Amino acid sequence: MSPHLVLRVVAKMLIPLIALFAFYVQFHGDFGPGGGFQAGVILAAGIILYALVFGIDAAKKAVPPSWIRIGMSFGVLLYGGTGVATWMLGGNFLDYTQFAPESTHAAGQHWGIFAVELGVFCTVTCAMLAIFYAFGSRTPELSDEDW
């Protein structure tokens, strides 16, 4: 029987909900408070909770550190790439109107923000995890009696 049964069960219940809430904050960011940064932190918090309860090795199995570097870079590329795309379409850097110049309800702005926020989300999640893994991997594992 593994220790901390209550913690484990509660964490298992909470983590999917935390992830779901992260996506809610991400995609509802257009209409209410929220956005890529907050959502990224929330999702990372869910994974960090998993690491705290089940151990950092289990977390690294779920979200490998090699993904982290790629994820961080991908987010920035997505953000910057959106700007480059607007350049290609003939506008200024990050001029989202170019995505749908004919639109009367600013659909271009909507799509532009959507892509950029997705980039922020990706980078923030991965950066949070990178910081956590960097510090978490350095300290020796606490034995169960100590906490």
Added chain:
Amino acid sequence: MDIVSIFPAWVLTHGPALLVVLPLMMAVLTALAPNKNIAGVNIPWVMTGGTVVVCAILAFSVLMQVLSHGPINYAMGGWEPPIGIAYYIDALNAPILLLITLVAVLCTLYALPSVSAEVEPKKRAPFYAAFLVSFAGLLGMVTTGDAFNVFVFLEVSSISTYVLVAMGASRDRRALTAAYNYLIMGSIGATFLVIGIGFLYMQTGTLNMIDIARILQESGPDSRVVKLAFAFIVVGLGLKLAMFPLHTWLPGAYAYAPSFMTAFLAATATKAALYLLLRFTFTIFDPSWGFVGKSLMYLLAGMGILGMMVASLQAIFQNDLRRVLAFSSVAQVGYMLLGIGMATTLGVTAGYLHMINHAIMKGALFLAVGAFWYRFGITQVSDMRGLGKTMPLTMAAFTIAGLSLIGVPGTVGFVSKLALARAAAENGWWWAIGVIVVTSILAIVYIGRLIEQAYFHEPPNQGGGTLAKNEAPLIMLIPLWILAISALVFGINAEWTTSLARTAADVLSGGPIVNMPYIAGGH
């Protein structure tokens, strides 16, 4: 000027934004590049090199465009200022963009052997990526016309610089404490700056520099909030540009960073912060206001003079080669502040000119010191014995740059010190000329000490015979000599650099910029 017409129209329109976006995007791709050589090619280095070369060309096109067509205002995202973020480039910041990019090109060339020797192979790609981020941050700081954006880019460049300084740890563990010290001091500086910008926002309700200047001109100087904002901004930037009592982070950071980074930092980072000081004090605030004028005269010039004296004296008593040059940098910042503190066109021209010239000579000196370490592991002044025989070419370039630092006629150092002395004479500050002479004598002592070690002592004995000649590799010598030769060329014919400094000073003596110029790529 016809040079502008060589560049495609798209580059001319979007150059200011591309200049910042390109290194930022390339930094990300470089971070993903393999650390190991593939087919003998050092991929992160090639990517970095390509990026800085393209940026240098872009910076050149921007400078030419500014000189022939006047200021550029680029509206990010198509949102016209003051609502959106604007990139604003005029004759004040365009030369600094060119300076930063050219120094980056030379340093990157030098980095190929240097970084391979100093940075662990597995950290190579992240190292170059961090360098590109810091480069992008510096360019962003200089191009942006938005006060809050200044803070963002200042942090972008600073945070990556802390990392780069810390990467000197594989050479000397003290790099870690130096980086930590820099982190604390730099963060305090950035915090002060952002508090100052916050106060400005509170007073004016806008973050666009030109709009702030316009509203401040309308409301006048009598607001305590404006005075507070000014105080916070000057102290914050003072920390970043190593104004005398706030310079304590600099010697450690310069002494323990990887050599390539030291040369780049010394030639660019403090210059970008100095540019911001000029931008804020002269074109956002108004030097004709009592508190601004008095701060320039008593605070900047006063601290400049104090820094020149004290830091030059400290440089004499250092044993670590790079610390000698670092303290000398603090003293040279003092010269620039003295020129700016006069707040006359001649004074600001001299300060600005010294900023360009100092970048050339300090860049050369630090590159040479890096080469000494690369071949013989030299860090101490006493280890320099016989370098005139063992590394004659490197030492010759070091000597030229060193003489320039002293201010020997025929070098850039002489040109700017003369300009500074003239400006002081015009202002009636005769004592300032005395200080310039005294600190130049102190420079003779601290540079002379190094040159004496190198030329008037025999190389140390090693394994029976004296140390054999072992010149630095060609790829390190080329950038070093380009800088050394430009120290001579711009020392003999200073027309171009002086005219750049003069146009920059003219922008400043015009007082706050309150009219929005045309918008590039606007609708």
